[in-house]
Amino acid sequence: MTQQTGSAESGPSSAATLDNLLSENRTFPPDEDFARSANATQSLYDEAAADREAFWGSQAERLHWDTPWTQVLDWSNAPFAKWFVGGRLNVAYNCVDRHVESGHGDQVAIHWEGEPGDTRTITYADLRREVAKTANALTSLGLTAGDRVAIYLPMIPEAVFSMLACARLGLTHSVVFGGFSAEALRTRIDDAEASLVITSDGQNRRGKVLGLKENVDTAVRDAHSVRNVLVVRRTGKDVEWHDGRDVWWHDLVDTQSEEHTPEAFDAEHPLFILYTSGTTGKPKGILHTSGGYLTQAAYTHHAVFDLKPDTDVYWCGADVGWVTGHSYIVYGPLANRATSVMYEGTPNTPHEGRWWEIVQRYRVSILYTAPTTIRTFMKWGSDIPARHDLSSLRLLGSVGEPINPEAWMWYREHIGAAATPVVDTWWQTETGGIMISPLPGVTAAKPGSAMGTLPGISAKIVDENGVEVGRGGGGYLVLDQPWPGMLRGIWGDEQRFRDTYWSRFRDESGPIYFAGDGAKYDAEGAIWLLGRVDDVMNVSGHRISTTEVESALVAHSSVAEAAVVGAADATTGQGIVAFVILRGGGESADEGAELVKRLRDHVAKEIGPIAKPRQILVVPELPKTRSGKIMRRLLRDVAENRELGDVTTLQDSSVMDLISSGLAKPA
Ligand code: 6R9
Numbered sequence: 001m002t003q004q005t006g007s008a009e010s011g012p013s014s015a016a017t018l019d020n021l022l023s024e025n026r027t028f029p030p031d032e033d034f035a036r037s038a039n040a041t042q043s044l045y046d047e048a049a050a051d052r053e054a055f056w057g058s059q060a061e062r063l064h065w066d067t068p069w070t071q072v073l074d075w076s077n078a079p080f081a082k083w084f085v086g087g088r089l090n091v092a093y094n095c096v097d098r099h100v101e102s103g104h105g106d107q108v109a110i111h112w113e114g115e116p117g118d119t120r121t122i123t124y125a126d127l128r129r130e131v132a133k134t135a136n137a138l139t140s141l142g143l144t145a146g147d148r149v150a151i152y153l154p155m156i157p158e159a160v161f162s163m164l165a166c167a168r169l170g171l172t173h174s175v176v177f178g179g180f181s182a183e184a185l186r187t188r189i190d191d192a193e194a195s196l197v198i199t200s201d202g203q204n205r206r207g208k209v210l211g212l213k214e215n216v217d218t219a220v221r222d223a224h225s226v227r228n229v230l231v232v233r234r235t236g237k238d239v240e241w242h243d244g245r246d247v248w249w250h251d252l253v254d255t256q257s258e259e260h261t262p263e264a265f266d267a268e269h270p271l272f273i274l275y276t277s278g279t280t281g282k283p284k285g286i287l288h289t290s291g292g293y294l295t296q297a298a299y300t301h302h303a304v305f306d307l308k309p310d311t312d313v314y315w316c317g318a319d320v321g322w323v324t325g326h327s328y329i330v331y332g333p334l335a336n337r338a339t340s341v342m343y344e345g346t347p348n349t350p351h352e353g354r355w356w357e358i359v360q361r362y363r364v365s366i367l368y369t370a371p372t373t374i375r376t377f378m379k380w381g382s383d384i385p386a387r388h389d390l391s392s393l394r395l396l397g398s399v400g401e402p403i404n405p406e407a408w409m410w411y412r413e414h415i416g417a418a419a420t421p422v423v424d425t426w427w428q429t430e431t432g433g434i435m436i437s438p439l440p441g442v443t444a445a446k447p448g449s450a451m452g453t454l455p456g457i458s459a460k461i462v463d464e465n466g467v468e469v470g471r472g473g474g475g476y477l478v479l480d481q482p483w484p485g486m487l488r489g490i491w492g493d494e495q496r497f498r499d500t501y502w503s504r505f506r507d508e509s510g511p512i513y514f515a516g517d518g519a520k521y522d523a524e525g526a527i528w529l530l531g532r533v534d535d536v537m538n539v540s541g542h543r544i545s546t547t548e549v550e551s552a553l554v555a556h557s558s559v560a561e562a563a564v565v566g567a568a569d570a571t572t573g574q575g576i577v578a579f580v581i582l583r584g585g586g587e588s589a590d591e592g593a594e595l596v597k598r599l600r601d602h603v604a605k606e607i608g609p610i611a612k613p614r615q616i617l618v619v620p621e622l623p624k625t626r627s628g629k630i631m632r633r634l635l636r637d638v639a640e641n642r643e644l645g646d647v648t649t650l651q652d653s654s655v656m657d658l659i660s661s662g663l664a665k666p667a
Contacts, residue, residue: 026405028412029444034394034421038441040303045442048455055456056083056484059299060291063335064098065089066264069291075482078510079502083292083484088264091271091290092168095334096131097262099124104309108339111313111362112157115204115345122157124337127164130157132260134165137253141228143196145170145265148273150194150226151320152185152216154178154203155344158232158249159320162198163272163330167290168262172270174285177321178203179626182218184283188275191285192491193225198249202237206349213239220245267291273491274323276429284500285491286323286429292484293327294335296433300454301332304423304437305366306395313362313392315341317355317369322627323429324399327485328368332433347373352380356388363392367415368425370400372561372628374407374415379560379583382414390415395440397423400628402529404551408447426450426529428515430501432485435459436527448551449526457483461519461527466505466512474520476533478505479513486513518545535632537566537574544611546632549576552606556599558582563622563630564613567639575614577639578603579659582618615639621655635659 030038048055053072060069069087099107105125112120122130143149149171153159159175166173174192176185189197199216202209213231217240220226231239232249268289275283301307305328307314314333318324333340341362347355355377359367377385396416398408403424412422422445426436436459438444438451445451453459458481460468469475479486490497502511518530530545537544546564553562561581569575580599596616604612623631634656637644644656 026409027444027446028421030441031419031421034306035441038439039306039308040439040442042442044303044439044455052456052458052481056295059456060084060087060295060484062298062302063089063094063291063294065291069267073482075510078482079498079513080488081292081482081486082268083289083482084267084295087267087291089267089291089294090168090262090264091294091331092131092135092164093262094294095164095167095331096124096128099337100128104337107309107337109334110157110160110340110342112342113344113358114156115207115343115349120157127161127334129258130161131164131168132258133253133256134158134161135168135260136256137230138165138169138171138196140252140256141196141230141247143169143171145263146172146270147196148172148174148192148194150185150189150192150197151175152178152180152197152199152212153232153320154200154212154234155319155342156200156232156234157342158198158200160330160342161253163320163326164334167271168260170263170265170269172272174273174275175321175326176275177319177626178212179321180215182215185215186219186223187283188285189219189223189226191275191283192273194223195225195227196230197226197228198230198232200232200234201239202235204235204345206346209235209237211237213237217242265290268488270488272326274326274429284493284496286487287489287491288432288485289488292486293432294331296483296485297327297332298335299456300434300437301328301336301338303439303454304425304434305368305397306440307333307336307338307366309337309339312338312365313341314338314366315343315359315362315364315368317343317347317367317373318399319626323432324368324627327433347376348380353384353387356385356390359390359393360388365392366395366397367393368397368399370628371398371403371407372401372624372630374398374403374411375554375561377415378407378410379581381584382410385414390417393417394420395423396420397425399425399427399434401630402531402547402551403448404547404554405448406551406555412447421445422447424448424450426517426527430487430515431479431483432487435479435483436529446522446526449522449528451526453527457481459515459527461521462505466507469521471521471523471525474518474530476505477515477517477519477527477529479515480507537564537576539566539569539574539576539610540572544576544607548607549578549603549611549613552603552611553578553580553599555606556602558595559599560584561622563632563635565632565636565639567614567636569614572614576611577635578613578616579619579622579635579638580616581620581622619659621659623655623659 057072067088069084071085074082110122273285316328421440425434427434436450463475504514531547535546549564550562560583563579566574567577
């Protein structure tokens with residue numbers, strides 16, 4: 001499918017000036033040509049509205065079931081759900097073997113590209129062989145269904161082989177970000193009592209080789225559950241070796257048989273645990289199971305990304321250590337027989353056009369990434385993507401945090417040739433798959449809004465008392481009906497599961513899920529996510545979202561990126577403190593008091609004087625987790641002159657030094 005240019009729908013439907021960023025008035029209706037061949041149709045909404053469970057039952061038909069289920073949903077023991085009761089399936093068979101059996105063995109599953117420029121092309125037949133060998137290797141280490149395996153790998157194909165081999169054997173994987181510290185790894189291994197860790201000798205990052213195995217050595221010293229460490233040779237870096245415990249991947253896996261018969265598991269068999277990051281205290285091990293999770297991953301990937309398996313090339317730029325990598329690099333795309341791109345490295349290695357080079361080389365047609373990455377590209381300048389042929393792109397997606405209208409518009413214009421649909425997808429580790437998003441070809445999109453729930457999903461915005469707010473109103477986002485990809489618990493902590501998600505709100509039929517996000521309906525009923533509830537500031541009794549102020553700042557031509565926190569203030573309760581990165585070139589000459597004044601006035605004009613930041617600090621970088629979320633907690637520490645809290649989940653812990661030293665400069 002080609003891109004639509006010059007159609008009546010391709011421009012903003014009303015003047016581009018904004019009165020208020022969260023009553024954004026630009027609307028992009030579905031493009032007619034796109035709609036004609038879109039996977040999603042209005043009938044999806046109608047079917048789901050008529051009978052939600054029957055709708056999910058028909059979505060589950062996307063999968064191969066060895067034993068059909070007898071009941072779609074058992075919610076009698078809420079909040080513990082059972083989906084597709086009695087059904088049995090093998091998740092890896094669904095993601096790999098069945099595509100080979102249906103004659104698509106030669107189709108590329110993964111175009112993998114390493115940071116140094118090495119590449120690997122993996123067809124579905126190759127993937128079947130690699131997963132079978134890996135499964136045989138794990139069996140030879142004595143692992144049996146139900147055991148936990150920690151996967152601590154960079155973005156290399158072995159990460160996918162390992163996850164699928166676990167799924168094939170009914171082992172529960174716990175993928176831990178390659179950027180996490182030895183300590184973070186140890187707590188996760190301990191909590192899940194993993195008996196195997198899969199890692200590599202090192203990882204490529206920004207042109208350097210960083211250690212990985214040494215973190216495992218440190219972590220495993222005190223983690224008594226671990227019997228073996230399986231090590232992929234990726235970088236050739238020297239590693240310490242523990243005979244009897246450590247095993248090289250190439251010794252063990254490469255010598256295994258390529259045949260392996262998958263066994264069917266119950267729909268509720270645990271598939272993976274994924275720990276949520278970025279908060280203090282013990283991480284939460286979010287538990288997902290098999291049939292419902294895979295149904296939602298496959299359905300949402302089909303409907304939201306409009307995947308056409310025979311022609312599309314799909315690229316999700318996340319890391320497999322994040323839930324987005326689980327659902328939209330591994331399980332959803334593979335269940336749908338996608339041809340995907342997988343990239344090991346950072347976007348500016350060896351130069352800032354690396355992503356666009358990859359899009360051009362593989363003719364990527366669907367791209368899914370995070371607002372923070374988009375804003376980074378904005379900062380580097382639109383001339384960089386402009387140098388590449390991006391005409392293959394026909395759909396763009398965003399995930400991870402609220403996308404400010406400026407970034408949304410830039411993404412569509414400079415990456416999507418001012419023509420592609422942009423889908424802003426809201427969901428969480430806990431939800432397993434996308435929950436709120438426009439459906440391309442069906443739903444109109446507004447820059448910055450995730451619009452509405454997907455067919456089959458039910459959400460509401462409620463006030464403190466659990467009463468739904470009206471149009472124009474704001475409050476807490478809740479999910480008032482169970483969904484197939486929902487978390488089934490927090491590993492080993494039933495009480496925390498109930499307390500965190502299910503105890504705050506209930507309706508006549510029982511507990512409802514509290515997402516922890518603030519949101520509001522606009523005048524037309526579209527949903528705008530406002531960030532975590534703890535990111536909502538209270539200034540002189542006015543509730544102001546950090547996102548709202550960030551959006552206003554980023555809309556100013558001098559600002560590339562902004563992070564806003566509420567800092568304790570004796571007079572106003574909280575005062576707004578903004579950290580801004582200026583755009584390269586341009587206005588840097590008047591950096592300083594004059595610019596800060598203009599930015600404060602700009603925010604006052606965009607939102608109102610109440611939202612005027614008390615302080616604006618110009619900084620060179622912002623602290624982010626590996627999944628690209630700004631760690632406002634650390635910025636609050638800076639804003640309130642406190643010693644920094646835990647920095648172990650930061651992607652790059654040196655940024656806090658940069659920020660602190662930058663603050664010495666007048667801003
Ligand atoms: C998939 C993922 C979940 C939290 C979530 C919310 C924020 C994610 C968003 C979004 C606004 C979007 N979030 N997508 N906020 N618009 N499109 O990110 O999972 O890492 O668990 O984070 O991320 O605050 O509650 P996870």
